Amino acid sequence: MKLSALQPIRRANSFRSPSSAPLDGGAAPSDGPLFRSPTAIFWLLLHAICCLVSLALGFRFSRLLFLLLFSPSSSPSPPSPPVLLLHRRPDLPLSPHPPTPFATPNATGSRVVVGRHGILVRPWPHPNPTEVMRAQRILDCVQREQRLQYGVKNPRPLLVVTPTYPRTFQALHLTGLLHSLQLIPYPLTWLVVDAAGVGAASNETAALLARSRVPVLHIRFSGRMPLRWSDRHRTEARMRLQALRVIKERRLEGVVVFADDSNVHSMELFDEIQKVKWMGAVSVGIVAHSGNPGMVAPQQLSKEEEENSPVPVQGPACNSSGQLAGWHTFNSLPYVNKSATFIGDGAMVLPQKLEWAGFVLNSKLLWEEEEGKPDWVRNLDEVGVNGEEIESPLDLLKDASFVEPLGNCGKKVLLWWLRVEARYDSKFPAGWVIDPPLEIIVPAKRTPWPHAPPELPSGKVATSQDPLEKRSSKTGRSSRSRRSSRNKRKREPQIDTHI
Amino acid sequence: MFAAEIFMHRFLLYSPVRTLNPEEADWFYTPVYTTCDLTPNGLPLPFKSPRMMRSAIQLIASNWPYWNRSEGADHFFVVPHDFGACFHYQEEKAIERGILPLLQRATLVQTFGQRNHVCLKEGSIIIPPYAPPQKMQAHLIPPDTPRSIFVYFRGLFYDVGNDPEGGYYARGARASVWENFKDNPLFDISTEHPITYYEDMQRAVFCLCPLGWAPWSPRLVEGVIFGCIPVIIADDIVLPFADAIPWEEIGVFVAEKDVPKLDTILTSIPPDVILRKQRLLANPSMKQAMLFPQPAQPGDAFHQILNGLARKLPHPRNAYLKRGEKILNWTAGPVGDLKPW
Numbered sequence: 001m002k003l004s005a006l007q008p009i010r011r012a013n014s015f016r017s018p019s020s021a022p023l024d025g026g027a028a029p030s031d032g033p034l035f036r037s038p039t040a041i042f043w044l045l046l047h048a049i050c051c052l053v054s055l056a057l058g059f060r061f062s063r064l065l066f067l068l069l070f071s072p073s074s075s076p077s078p079p080s081p082p083v084l085l086l087h088r089r090p091d092l093p094l095s096p097h098p099p100t101p102f103a104t105p106n107a108t109g110s111r112v113v114v115g116r117h118g119i120l121v122r123p124w125p126h127p128n129p130t131e132v133m134r135a136q137r138i139l140d141c142v143q144r145e146q147r148l149q150y151g152v153k154n155p156r157p158l159l160v161v162t163p164t165y166p167r168t169f170q171a172l173h174l175t176g177l178l179h180s181l182q183l184i185p186y187p188l189t190w191l192v193v194d195a196a197g198v199g200a201a202s203n204e205t206a207a208l209l210a211r212s213r214v215p216v217l218h219i220r221f222s223g224r225m226p227l228r229w230s231d232r233h234r235t236e237a238r239m240r241l242q243a244l245r246v247i248k249e250r251r252l253e254g255v256v257v258f259a260d261d262s263n264v265h266s267m268e269l270f271d272e273i274q275k276v277k278w279m280g281a282v283s284v285g286i287v288a289h290s291g292n293p294g295m296v297a298p299q300q301l302s303k304e305e306e307e308n309s310p311v312p313v314q315g316p317a318c319n320s321s322g323q324l325a326g327w328h329t330f331n332s333l334p335y336v337n338k339s340a341t342f343i344g345d346g347a348m349v350l351p352q353k354l355e356w357a358g359f360v361l362n363s364k365l366l367w368e369e370e371e372g373k374p375d376w377v378r379n380l381d382e383v384g385v386n387g388e389e390i391e392s393p394l395d396l397l398k399d400a401s402f403v404e405p406l407g408n409c410g411k412k413v414l415l416w417w418l419r420v421e422a423r424y425d426s427k428f429p430a431g432w433v434i435d436p437p438l439e440i441i442v443p444a445k446r447t448p449w450p451h452a453p454p455e456l457p458s459g460k461v462a463t464s465q466d467p468l469e470k471r472s473s474k475t476g477r478s479s480r481s482r483r484s485s486r487n488k489r490k491r492e493p494q495i496d497t498h499i
Numbered sequence: 500m501f502a503a504e505i506f507m508h509r510f511l512l513y514s515p516v517r518t519l520n521p522e523e524a525d526w527f528y529t530p531v532y533t534t535c536d537l538t539p540n541g542l543p544l545p546f547k548s549p550r551m552m553r554s555a556i557q558l559i560a561s562n563w564p565y566w567n568r569s570e571g572a573d574h575f576f577v578v579p580h581d582f583g584a585c586f587h588y589q590e591e592k593a594i595e596r597g598i599l600p601l602l603q604r605a606t607l608v609q610t611f612g613q614r615n616h617v618c619l620k621e622g623s624i625i626i627p628p629y630a631p632p633q634k635m636q637a638h639l640i641p642p643d644t645p646r647s648i649f650v651y652f653r654g655l656f657y658d659v660g661n662d663p664e665g666g667y668y669a670r671g672a673r674a675s676v677w678e679n680f681k682d683n684p685l686f687d688i689s690t691e692h693p694i695t696y697y698e699d700m701q702r703a704v705f706c707l708c709p710l711g712w713a714p715w716s717p718r719l720v721e722g723v724i725f726g727c728i729p730v731i732i733a734d735d736i737v738l739p740f741a742d743a744i745p746w747e748e749i750g751v752f753v754a755e756k757d758v759p760k761l762d763t764i765l766t767s768i769p770p771d772v773i774l775r776k777q778r779l780l781a782n783p784s785m786k787q788a789m790l791f792p793q794p795a796q797p798g799d800a801f802h803q804i805l806n807g808l809a810r811k812l813p814h815p816r817n818a819y820l821k822r823g824e825k826i827l828n829w830t831a832g833p834v835g836d837l838k839p840w
Contacts, residue, residue, distance in 0.1 A: 112613065112734050114590050117671040122759035125679040134766040135649050135685045141770040142704055142777070143645040150643035271643075 147185060152274040157254035158188035159247060159363055163239035164261050165195040165225040166204040167343075168422035171432050173261035174208050181214050181259075184270045189254070190214050191246065193239040195221045207431055219246055227342045227424055233352055236260075237390045240356060241383065248366040248380050256363050258356040258393075262419055269414035272406050273360045278374055279397070280404040283315030283411070284358040286330055287418035288348045313413055314351070315358055316405035324405050329353040344423035354392040355417050360406070361393065376402050500717055501534040501543060502629040503610070503800075504577040506791045510801045513794075525812055526606075527565055527574040531555045534580055547840060548586040549599050552576075554840040556601050570827050571605040572818035575808060579628065581713040583609035585618040588712055593618055600831035604818075606811065608804060610715050612737030619737065624807040626800060627739040630720040632790045638697035649685040650765065651703035651727065652676070653696055654718070655711070656688075672732050673709050675758045683762060700725040704773065705751070705765055707732065715739075720789045723749070726780045728773065730765065732758060740788060740803045749779045 160181060164174060174192075181190060192209060196202040202220070209216045221239050226232055240258060247256065255273050259265060264287075273280060312330055319325040332339070332350045340347040364370050365377050376399040384390050394400045407414050422428075508530040511517055518524055533548035560566040566574065578584045584602050585593035594617050598607075603620070611618060612625040656677035658668040665674040680686040688707070693699065700706055706722040710733035719738070722729035729750040731738070738746045753764060779785070787798045795801045830837065 112616075112670075114594065116666040119665055119671040119674040119678060120756065120759050121675065121678045125682070125759070127683040127685065127762065131762050131766040132685060135762075138766065138768075138770050138773060139647060139649060139704065142773065143647070145774050145777075146643060146645055150641070 152186075152271060155186045155274055158184065158186055158270065158273075159252055159254045159256045160188055160190045160259045161193070161240055161243040161256060162190065162259050162261050163193045163195065163221075163236045163243075164205060166202075167225075167424070168426045168428045169420065170204065170261070171208055173420075174205070175211075177259060177261050177263075177265075178208075178212050178214075180265050180267075182212075183267060186270065186274070188214055189217060189252065191217045191219060191243045193219045193221050193243050195223055195225045195235065195239060197224055204431065217246070219243060229340055229343065229349060229419075232343065234389060237356065238384065241380075241390060244366055244380060247363050248368065251367055252363055254363050256361040256366075258359065260357055260417070262421075263357055264416040264418070266414050268412070269407075272412075272414060275406060276360050276362060276404060278362050278365055278404070279377075279393070279402065280360045280406045281316040281324075281327075281410070282358050282360070282407045282415065283313050283328075283413045284355055285413040285416045286312045286314060286351055287416050288312070288335070288350060314354060314417075315407075315413075316403065316410040318405055318409040322405075322409050324401060324403055327354060328410070342424070344421045344426065349419040349421075351417055351419075352391055354394065356393060357415060357417055359393040359403075361396075365396075374402065500610075500628045501579045503579040503626060503791060504530070504532055504534065506629065506793065507577045507608070507801070507804070509793065510791075510795050514801075516805060521563070521565055525573065525814070526808055529555055529559055529574060529576060531576065533578070533586070543580070545580055545586045545588060548580070549596075550835075550838055550840040552584075552586075552599055553601060553837070557839070568820065569604070569814075569818050570820055571602065573814050575606040575608055575624075576602065577608045579608075579610045579626065581611065582618040583607060583611040583623070584620075590712070596833065601827055601829070604827070606808070608807075610739070611713055612739070613714050613733075614735040614737060616735075622811065624804060625737050625739045625741065626804060627720045627789045628715060628717045629791055630717050630724070630789075632792045635697060635721070635724050640698050640701050644702060646702055646704050648687045648699065648703035650680075650687065650705045650707060650730070650761075651699060652686070652688040652707040652709075652718075653691060653693065653699075655690055658712075668712065669710050670734075670755060672755045672758055673711070675755075676707065676709060676732075676761065679759050680762065685762065685766075697721070697725065700727050703727050704777075705730050708750075709733065710736070710755075723780060723789050724786050726777060728776050728780065730761075732761075740800075740807075743788060743803055743806070744785060745779070749776050749785070751776075 162174075162177065164170060181188060190212065192205065194202070194205045196205060206218060209218055219242060221242060223235060223238070225235055244256070246252075255276055257270075257273060269282065272282065313328060314330050315328050316324050317326045317328050330351050330353060332353075335348055335350055338348055339350045364373060366380050367373070368379065368381075377397050380396070383396055388395075390396070394403070397403075508528075511528055521527070531552055533551050534543040534545070536544050536547050536551070538544050556566065556571070576584070578586075580586065581588040582590065582593035584598045584607050585596050586599065587593040587596060597617050598620055607620055607623040608626055609619075609623055610626055610628045612623070613619055654673075655668070656673045657663070657665050662668040665671060668674070676686075676688065680688060687699070687703070700721055704727065706718060706725075706727035706729055708716050708718040708722060708729045708731050710716065714733035714736040719729050719731070721727075730753060731746075731750050732753050732755060734755050738744070751765070751768065753761060757764065784798050787796065788800060788803050791800050
C-alpha cells in the first residue's frame with residue numbers, strides 16, 4: 001500500500017525537479033519508513049495546494065511555470081533523466097504536472113519533439129510595408145500571367161465616351177470614373193464631351209482631366225446643360241452623338257463604351273465587352289437615388305418583375321436558346337409622381353427606358369465605307385438631324401434584333417446606373433481648393449439657403465451668374481468667406497456666438 | 500478524410516487486378532473499417548480499433564492458411580487515421596502504443612508520414628487524405644478570375660477542447676501563425692467556415708497547410724486541385740506519392756521555427772519561381788493523382804497505390820516462413836487490446 005502511494009509521489013518528485021530526480025528516485029526506497037511519511041505528506045500537501053491554486057486561477061498554472069522555466073522550444077534536447085523515468089512508467093492522465101517534452105524513443109536524429117511547445121511570436125508582429133509592396137508585385141505578376149493564359153487574347157482598345165459638365169459633384173464623379181479607367185488592363189482612349197460654356201467653367205473639366213494617366217480626348221460641346229432631367233437626358237444623347245462623330249471622322253478603332261461619370265462600373269464589364277462583334281447589350285442595375293427616407297432601400301439584385309425585384313435591371317432578355325428575345329426596361333409608372341424634375345431637387349432620378357450605358361459598339365459600325373459593316377446600321381450622318389430625338393443606341397440601327405446579349409445573356413449585372421447631383425445653385429470652391437485659406441469660419445445654425453427649392457429661370461436653359469449673385473446677397477451672415485463653406489472646420493474658427 | 504479505406508475496398512472489388520484465386524495472388528487485402536466506430540457525436544473513435552484489427556487478423560489466420568505462411572508479409576492494410584496503425588489521435592499515446600505488433604510485417608497504406616517516427620514503418624505507402632472529387636468539381640470557377648488573395652487559410656489555430664492553452668496542438672505552429680499574422684492584410688486567415696471555401700482557394704496564390712494533431716492535412720489535396728501553392732509547415736513530413744509527385748517543386752516548405760518569418764519568406768520568393776510552381780500545379784495528371792474518384796479513372800490515387808504495391812514485388816525471400824517458424828507475438832501490446840472485438 002505504501003509503495004503504491006509512493007509511486008505517484010516519486011513521479012511527482014521527478015517531474016518537479018528533474019536535476020535532483022535520479023537522486024530522489026534512487027534515495028527514496030532506501031529511506032526508512034519514518035522518513036517517508038513527512039516527505040510523503042509534504043508532497044501530498046503540495047499537490048493539494050497546486051490543485052487548489054489551479055482551480056482558483058482557472059488553468060493549470062504549473063504548465064505556465066514549466067514553460068517559463070524550461071522553454072522547450074529553444075531546447076530541442078531535453079534533460080535526459082526525466083526521459084528515462086517517463087519511459088518506464090505509463091503516464092497518469094490525472095497528473096497535474098505537465099510531462100516534459102521527450103524525444104521519440106527510437107529518435108535517430110529527429111528534430112521533431114513531442115509535447116508542449118512554445119508559441120513563437122516575433123517582437124513586432126505587424127506587416128512590413130516593403131514586404132506588402134513585394135507581395136503586391138507578386139500578385140500583379142500572377143494576374144498578368146493569368147490574363148495571358150486565360151484572358152482575352154488580342155484585346156481590342158476601348159473608346160470610353162463620357163458626357164460631363166462642370167457642377168458641384170463633377171470632381172467626385174469624374175475622379176471616380178478616372179480611377180476605374182486607370183485600372184483597366186487594355187489600351188483605352190477616353191473621350192470626354194464637356195458641356196461647359198466659356199469662361200472659368202470650361203477649365204474645370206480640363207483641370208480634372210489633367211491628372212489622368214489614360215489618354216484623354218477633351219471634346220467641347222457647344223450647348224449648355226439644361227436644368228430639367230428630361231432635357232438633360234436629351235442633351236447628353238446629343239453629346240454622345242458628337243463623340244461618335246469624332247470617332248467616325250478620326251476612324252478611331254476599338255470598342256465604344258458609354259461610361260457616364262456618375263455610374264459605377266465593374267472591372268468584369270471591360271473583360272466582357274471584348275467579346276462583342278458589332279453591337280452588344282449588357283444588363284444595367286438601376287440605383288434610383290432617393291432623398292426620401294420613407295422609400296424602400298434597394299437590396300440584392302434579382303432578375304424578376306419590377307414589383308418583386310427591389311433593384312430594377314435594364315438589359316437584354318433571352319429566350320431559352322440564348323438568343324435575344326426582347327428587352328427588360330425600366331418601368332417608371334410607379335414612380336412618376338415622386339420623381340425629380342430638375343437637377344438637384346432631392347427626389348428620385350429616373351432613367352430612360354433603355355440607358356445608353358448598357359450598350360457597346362464596335363467602332364467600325366460608325367466608320368463610313370467600311371467593308372464588312374453590317375447593313376442593319378444607319379449612317380451616322382443621318383442620325384440626329386432635323387430634330388430627331390435619339391433616346392438610345394437602338395435608334396442608330398435599322399434592325400434591333402442583331403444586338404448581341406453579353407454577360408451570360410444579361411444575367412450578370414456588370415454596371416450600375418445612378419445619378420446623384422447637388423442643387424444646381426450650390427456653390428463650391430473652384431477645383432475644391434480654398435486658396436488662400438479662410439480667416440474666419442462661422443458655424444451656421446441654420447442653412448443659408450432657404451428650404452424652398454430654387455426657382456427655375458423660366459424659359460431659359462442657361463443658368464449663369466444671376467442666381468449666384470442673388471444667393472450670395474441673401475447669405476449675408478456667412479458672406480465673410482468668398483465661398484460658403486459651412487462644413488469646413490479644418491482650422492479652429494473664431495466662433496461668432498451671437499448668431 | 501478517412502474514407503479512403505472504404506473507397507479502396509470498393510475500388511478493389513471491381514478492379515481488373517483482383518483475382519479470386521489466392522494461389523496466384525501477389526498481395527492479400529483485408530478490408531477493416533477501423534474508423535467506422537463512431538462516438539455519439541459522430542466523430543471517429545480509435546480506441547477500439549486495435550481490437551478490431553486483431554480480431555480481423557485472427558479471423559483470417561484461422562480460416563485461411565495465407566496469413567500464417569508469411570505472417571502477413573504479403574498482406575496490406577489501409578489505415579488512413581491520424582497516426583496510422585498506432586491507432587490513436589494523441590501523438591504521445593500513439594507513440595507509446597507503437598504500430599500494432601501483428602502488423603509489423605504487413606505493408607501499411609496510410610496518410611500519416613513523418614520521418615523517424617514510430618508510427619511510420621519502412622515500406623509504407625503514403626496516400627493523400629480523401630477529399631470528395633465531385634464536390635470539388637462543383638465549385639470550380641473560371642480560371643481567368645484574378646488571384647487576389649496572397650495567403651489563405653481556414654481552420655483552427657487553437658484546439659480549445661483538447662488543448663486550451665495552446666502549445667500542444669500543431670506544436671504551437673498554428674497558434675504562432677495566428678499571433679504573428681492576424682493583423683497582416685496579406686494573410687486571409689480565420690476560423691470561419693465560409694460557403695465559398697473552395698472558390699476562395701482558387702482566388703489565392705498561397706494556401707497554408709500547417710500540421711494539426713497529425714502532420715498531414717486535406718488542405719494539401721485541396722491546394723493541388725485548385726492550383727493554390729501549398730505552404731507546408733510540418734517538420735519532417737513525408738508527403739504522399741513522393742516518388743511520383745515532385746513536392747519540392749510545387750510547394751513551399753517552411754520549418755516550424757521559421758513561422759514568425761513566414762511573410763518575409765513568402766514575399767521574397769521570386770515571381771518567376773511562383774509562376775513556374777503554378778504552371779506545374781496546373782498539370783491535370785498531378786490533380787488526378789490526388790483524387791479518389793468513383794469509378795476509378797486512369798492516373799488517380801488508386802492507380803498510384805497499386806504502383807506502389809507493384810514496386811514492392813517480388814516479395815523478398817524472408818517473407819515466406821519455413822514450416823513452424825513464428826515471428827509475430829500474438830500477446831504483445833496493452834492488455835486492453837487483447838480482448839476480441
